[in-house]
Amino acid sequence: xxxxxxxxxxxxxxxxxxxxxxxxxxxxxxxxxxxxxxxxxxxxxxxxxxxxxxxxxxxxxxxxxxxxxxxxxxxxxxxxxxxxxxxxxxxxxxxxxxxxxxxxxxxxxxxxxxxxxxxxxxxxxxxxxxxxxxxxxxxxxxxxxxxxxxxxxxxxxxxxxxxxxxxxxxxxxxxxxxxxxxxxxxxxxxxxxxxxxxxxxxxxxxxxxxxxxxxxxxxxxxxxxxxxxxxxxxxxxxxxxxxxxxxxxxxxxxxxxxxxxxxxxxxxxxxxxxxxxxxxxxxxxxxxxxxxxxxxxxxxxxxxxxxxxxxxxxxxxxxxxxxxxxxxxxxxxxxxxxxxxxxxxxxxxxxxxxxxxxxxxxxxxxxxxxxxxxxxxxxxxxxxxxxxxxxxxxxxxxxxxxxxxxxxxxxxxxxxxxxxxxxxxxxxxxxxxxxxxxxxxxxxxxxxxxxxxxxxxxxxxxxxxxxxxxxxxxxxxxxxxxxxxxxxxxx
Numbered sequence: 001x002x003x004x005x006x007x008x009x010x011x012x013x014x015x016x017x018x019x020x021x022x023x024x025x026x027x028x029x030x031x032x033x034x035x036x037x038x039x040x041x042x043x044x045x046x047x048x049x050x051x052x053x054x055x056x057x058x059x060x061x062x063x064x065x066x067x068x069x070x071x072x073x074x075x076x077x078x079x080x081x082x083x084x085x086x087x088x089x090x091x092x093x094x095x096x097x098x099x100x101x102x103x104x105x106x107x108x109x110x111x112x113x114x115x116x117x118x119x120x121x122x123x124x125x126x127x128x129x130x131x132x133x134x135x136x137x138x139x140x141x142x143x144x145x146x147x148x149x150x151x152x153x154x155x156x157x158x159x160x161x162x163x164x165x166x167x168x169x170x171x172x173x174x175x176x177x178x179x180x181x182x183x184x185x186x187x188x189x190x191x192x193x194x195x196x197x198x199x200x201x202x203x204x205x206x207x208x209x210x211x212x213x214x215x216x217x218x219x220x221x222x223x224x225x226x227x228x229x230x231x232x233x234x235x236x237x238x239x240x241x242x243x244x245x246x247x248x249x250x251x252x253x254x255x256x257x258x259x260x261x262x263x264x265x266x267x268x269x270x271x272x273x274x275x276x277x278x279x280x281x282x283x284x285x286x287x288x289x290x291x292x293x294x295x296x297x298x299x300x301x302x303x304x305x306x307x308x309x310x311x312x313x314x315x316x317x318x319x320x321x322x323x324x325x326x327x328x329x330x331x332x333x334x335x336x337x338x339x340x341x342x343x344x345x346x347x348x349x350x351x352x353x354x355x356x357x358x359x360x361x362x363x364x365x366x367x368x369x370x371x372x373x374x375x376x377x378x379x380x381x382x383x384x385x386x387x388x389x390x391x392x393x394x395x396x397x398x399x400x401x402x403x404x405x406x407x408x409x410x411x412x413x414x415x416x417x418x419x420x421x422x423x424x425x426x427x428x429x430x431x432x433x434x435x436x437x438x439x440x441x442x443x444x445x446x447x448x449x450x451x452x453x454x455x456x457x458x459x460x461x462x463x464x465x466x467x468x469x470x471x472x473x474x475x476x477x478x479x480x481x482x483x484x485x486x487x488x489x490x491x
Contacts, residue, residue, distance in 0.1 A: 031287040051134065058130040065140035068124060078122045082115070087147050089115040094209055097218040098165040099195055099225060106206070110159045112152035113210070146213050156210075160203045165219065171196050176230035179241055184265040185248040188241050191228035236260035236278040243280035246342045247272055252335070253346040256298050257358030263290070268339070283338060291332045294349060301325035301353060305361040305406060307487055310369055310378050310385075317489045320405025321438070323362050327352035355408070356485050362406065366475075367447055367485035368443075370466065372402055374491070375453045377466070379476060386479060389472035390453030392446065395461030402457075402464050402488065407437040409484040412477055418444070420463065427463075432470070433477040437486050441465050 062081070066073045071088075073081045108114070126144045128136070164170060174194035179186050186268040201224040209217035217227065230237060248265030254268060271286040302321035307317045328349040357364035365383035372393050379387035394400035416434030420427050436442030446467035468476065 012422070028302065049295075054133045055130045058128070058133045060125070063128050063133065063139070063141060063225040065136075065138075066124075066128070066143070067141070068121060068143045069145065078213075082117050082123050086115040089113065089207065092149075092210075093215065095216045096163060096206065097216065097220070098163065098197075099193070099220050100165075102164045102170075104163050104165075106156075106159045106210075111155045111210070113149055114151075116148045116150045118148035120148065135333055136404045146211075147346050149210075150212075151210060156207065157203065160199070160206060163197075163202070165197045166199060166202070167197065174226050174228040176228045177232040177234065177237060179237070179244060181248075181269060186241060186244040186265075188232055188237075190232045190297070191230065193228065196226040198226055202424060239278035240280065242276055243278075244269075244272065244274070247280065247282065247339060249344070250339055250342055252338060252345040253345060254294065259298075259392065261298075263335075282336075284336065287335055287339070288328070288332050291326070291328050291335060291349075294331075295326040295328055297325070298349075299325050300355065300358075300362050305487070307361045307363075307489065309371070309489075315407060315489045315491060317361070317487055319403060320407045320488075322406035322408045322485060322487075323353070323355050324358065325351060327349060356483065361487070363485045363487060367487060368480070370486065370488040372404060372457075372488055372490050375455075375457060379479065379480060381437050387472060387475050389468060391472075392449060392452050392461055392467040393457045394441075394464035396458050398461070400461060400464045402441060402462075402466065403438065404489050405438070405487075407486045407488070409480055409482055409486060410436045410442075411482050412480060414477060416444070418465075425463075431473075433473040434479060435473075443468055443473060443476055445470045 060077050061075050062068075062073045062077075064074045068081055069085065071081065071084050073084075076084075088107055090113075092113055094106040096104045096106060098104065124141075128141070160166070172195040174196060175192035178189050179192040180189050181187075197219065201222070202219055205217055205222035207222055208214075232238070248268050250264070250268055252263040254263070267290070271283045271290075273281045273283065275281070301321070302319065303323065304316050304318040306314050308314055327350045330352075334350055355362035356366070359365075360367075366381050368377060368379045370377045370391075370393075371439045375393065376390050377388070378385050391439040396404035412433070413437045414433050416431055418427070418429040418434070420432060431444040431446075434442060434444050443445060443466045446462070447470055449467060449469075452467065452469055
């Protein structure tokens, strides 16, 4: 019994021990939970304190990452930012750019320029709710506003008056585009912008720049200068220029042998009139007058010639149908066409008649010289006498005097019969060589004559022709051709 009781007691003790050991972990777990709870409460309290401190901190300060007008405003109060803005405004400088590369600077002190808060910065702060500060830590905020500032208008006017561009010596009025005549043609002189500022516009542009916080104002870009009223792009002016230039750029060089006559804009310009709408008109009567003047100066047809004879003496020779003669109507039309086309040419005028040359009274160095006083002639070829002979000319006693003058051979033919149906003086005479040059007057052989030269022409002359010995007529016929110059004169 005792043993059994002891065994029973021992078993109960073991069970009690197991219960004791089982209760130990339960107590430790309870303590950990308590500690964790306390820690969590402390953390929450700490965060709450931090959050509350943040609210208090950002109540009057800007969030991190805040810029206002490019000013770093993080953690600054409204007053601090306003002070920074005020200091910047006090440093304000406006660069005024002027035409010609000139520049002036208007400083804040020159115009009493100072910052005048209008609540903009405080408004930005009010947008940032302090209770949201944890959410705003990693964001950025950028604000812009036109700095509210005041300035003294009287001082601004003084500053504007002091600009370089408004100094009297700098002002230059603009010039309109215009056409200038340089003596031969027209040139377009472009407009000149000048340097004259419109003061009211300049002041308005500067005011606007100051009031919007700009640091540069370009008076030319702001259209503050007086402009030319007429520019080179004006349609009426362009039209006028193009037509005037068209006509006056014409150049005609007339070839008159050893002389030249140049028609250019210096003369053509006097023929032009311009209407208000830019229409340019050409005076055609003036063109015709010019052609007439050429004819008066260079025509030799029918004019008196101071001819150098074979012996070096000079005689005046008038009359005849030889020489240069401008066809004025045809030349007038040709010149009008050249003017219309705006051409530059070198040319001869249109002739109604031409001569062999313009040298030696239009005779050149190949011609027949007929001395009617001495009844002797010389035939030149390239300056050399190839024939010299006496002759008999028109009978002066019967009124058949051979006329003096300059002529050209019509043609030559062989044989030929000379005829006249004049009542009381009709005839029909065959000749071997016939060379007419003045109506029915010409050179021919006269085998019925036994003598030539002397004064035969005064009592037994011809009907007006130049009678030659047969040999002389034959030699002349051999060397002469149509158009060959012939000059007949009396001393």
